[in-house]
Structures are given as structure tokens and as C-alpha cells.
Amino acid sequence: DAGVTQSPTHLIKTRGQHVTLRCSPISGHKSVSWYQQVLGQGPQFIFQYYEKEERGRGNFPDRFSARQFPNYSSELNVNALLLGDSALYLCASYIGQGAYEQYFGPGTRLTVT
Amino acid sequence: QKEVEQNSGPLSVPEGAIASLNCTYSDRGSQSFFWYRQYSGKSPELIMSIYSNGDKEDGRFTAQLNKASQYVSLLIRDSQPSDSATYLCAVNMPTGGFKTIFGAGTRLFVKA
Numbered sequence: 001d002a003g004v005t006q007s008p009t010h011l012i013k014t015r016g017q018h019v020t021l022r023c024s025p026i027s028g029h030k031s032v033s034w035y036q037q038v039l040g041q042g043p044q045f046i047f048q049y050y051e052k053e054e055r056g057r058g059n060f061p062d063r064f065s066a067r068q069f070p071n072y073s074s075e076l077n078v079n080a081l082l083l084g085d086s087a088l089y090l091c092a093s094y095i096g097q098g099a100y101e102q103y104f105g106p107g108t109r110l111t112v113t
Numbered sequence: 114q115k116e117v118e119q120n121s122g123p124l125s126v127p128e129g130a131i132a133s134l135n136c137t138y139s140d141r142g143s144q145s146f147f148w149y150r151q152y153s154g155k156s157p158e159l160i161m162s163i164y165s166n167g168d169k170e171d172g173r174f175t176a177q178l179n180k181a182s183q184y185v186s187l188l189i190r191d192s193q194p195s196d197s198a199t200y201l202c203a204v205n206m207p208t209g210g211f212k213t214i215f216g217a218g219t220r221l222f223v224k225a
Contacts (some may be wrong), residue, residue: 033213042117042201042215043157056211090156100145100205102213104156 002027004093004105012111013081021076021108025093031055032074033102034066035090043090049074050096078110086112114139117204119216127224132189134219136202139183146178148187149201151218157201161187192223 005024013019025032031050035043048056049068063079072093078085088109092102116139126132134148145164149157161176163169163185169176175188185204189196199218206212 035215040217042203042217045212045214048211048213050211058212088156101147101159101162102203103159104149107156 004091004103006089006091006105006108008108009106010109010111012113014113015081015083017081019078019081019110021078021089021091021110022073023076023091023093023105024073025091026103029093029095029103030072031094031096032068032072033092033094034074034076035092036060037088037090037107038086046076081112083112086110115216116140116206116214117202117216119200119202119219121217121219123220123222125222125224126192128192128194130192130223132192132196132221132223134187134189134200134202134221136185136187136204136216137183138185138202138204138214140204140206141180141183142207143180143183143204144207145205146176146185147203147205147213148174148176148185149203149215150196151199151201153198160200189221192221194223194225197221197223 033048034046037043045058047066052068068074088107092104148160151157163176173190177186201218202216
């Protein structure tokens with residue numbers, strides 16, 4: 001079975017621009033979470049979606065938004081990019097229904113210049 | 114107090130030794146706990162999950178959970194150079210909805 005997929009792999013944007021990152025979960029997984037990871041730190045929780053509803057939100061500004069589609073894929077949107085948004089953005093999926101093991105995609109490396 | 118704390122290391126052990134990695138968490142209501150391994154430049158890879166107090170073994174890995182002490186650990190037996198990586202502790206926090214909080218990770222070096 002295919003694992004979690006993310007696109008694009010790498011992205012370079014300019015301050016003030018908007019970016020959309022995409023994630024497809026493992027087949028059968030109904031939940032997707034988004035994380036931001038900067039060098040030397042653990043992943044920071046941004047959002048969690050289950051069955052297309054937001055179930056959790058981390059301490060990120062409103063410039064960050066996300067949604068989950070009927071096929072359980074997800075998008076993370078970031079508006080008005082700042083230099084500090086440069087990071088590895090990770091998507092993870094899990095089955096739900098009492099099983100919370102999350103499996104990560106390869107990530108999208110975002111560089112803001 | 115950080116929600117999930119780990120010793121940043123680095124932890125250096127000789128090949129064949131037992132590596133012991135520790136993690137504490139702040140939310141007493143937490144019910145599910147995970148260990149991930151992350152190689153440089155790669156995404157985290159799930160090693161173990163643990164939901165109940167006590168030990169859980171999977172091959173060379175043993176996760177230990179003590180909810181009363183808000184403590185979770187990972188033991189790696191017969192450590193190999195290929196185990197050299199950053200190990201991340203993750204805790205599902207029930208407060209304020211569903212969120213998973215990761216520690217900053219412990220860097221492990223296994224010397225051949």
C-alpha cells in the first residue's frame with residue numbers, strides 16, 4: 001500500500017506570498033494532521049482533521065488554515081508568508097477509531113526568501 | 114514547563130549496549146504515547162506506541178509507561194550503528210481538542 005504522500009517536495013516563496021501544500025493519507029485513514037518542523041526541534045502541531053472536521057488546532061496564527069476533502073486528502077494554506085515560516089511541513093495520517101498511530105509523509109520543504 | 118520534555122543529548126552508547134531514552138509530559142489526562150525515529154533529512158518513522166501502564170516490547174525495542182509519574186521511556190537493546198538518529202517522544206493531549214505534542218528529541222549515537 002502507498003504511504004502518505006505530500007506535494008510539492010520543495011518550494012521557494014517570497015515574503016508576503018501565499019502557499020498551498022497538499023497531502024494524501026494512507027488508504028483507509030480518515031484523519032490527517034499537519035506539523036511544522038524547524039531544524040533542531042520536534043514537529044510542532046498545527047491542525048488535526050478527522051472525517052473532514054477540524055478536531056485540533058495548535059498555537060499558530062490565523063494565516064495558517066487547512067481543510068480536508070471528501071476523499072480524506074488535505075490542504076494546508078499559509079497566507080502572507082514570513083521568513084520564519086521556512087520549515088519542513090509534515091503531514092501524518094491515522095486510521096482513527098481508537099487507533100492513534102500516525103504515519104508521516106516525506107514532508108514539504110518550504111523556503112521563504 | 115514544556116508539555117513534553119526530553120533530554121536533547123547527544124546520548125552516546127557503544128554497539129551492542131542498551132540505549133535508554135526518557136520523556137516526561139505535563140497533561141495527566143494524556144492516554145496515548147508514541148516513539149518516533151528520525152534520520153537526518155527524513156520524516157519521523159513510528160517505532161512504538163503505548164497506551165497502558167507497564168512495558169511493551171517489539172523486537173529490540175521496549176517502551177515503558179508510568180502514568181502516575183507522567184513518564185515514558187524507550188529502551189533499545191543490542192544497539193546498532195544504524196540506530197543512530199533522533200528519537201522523538203510524542204503524546205496525544207486531550208485538553209482543548211485533539212493535539213499531538215512532540216518533544217524536541219534526543220540524538221542517539223551508537224559507536225561501532
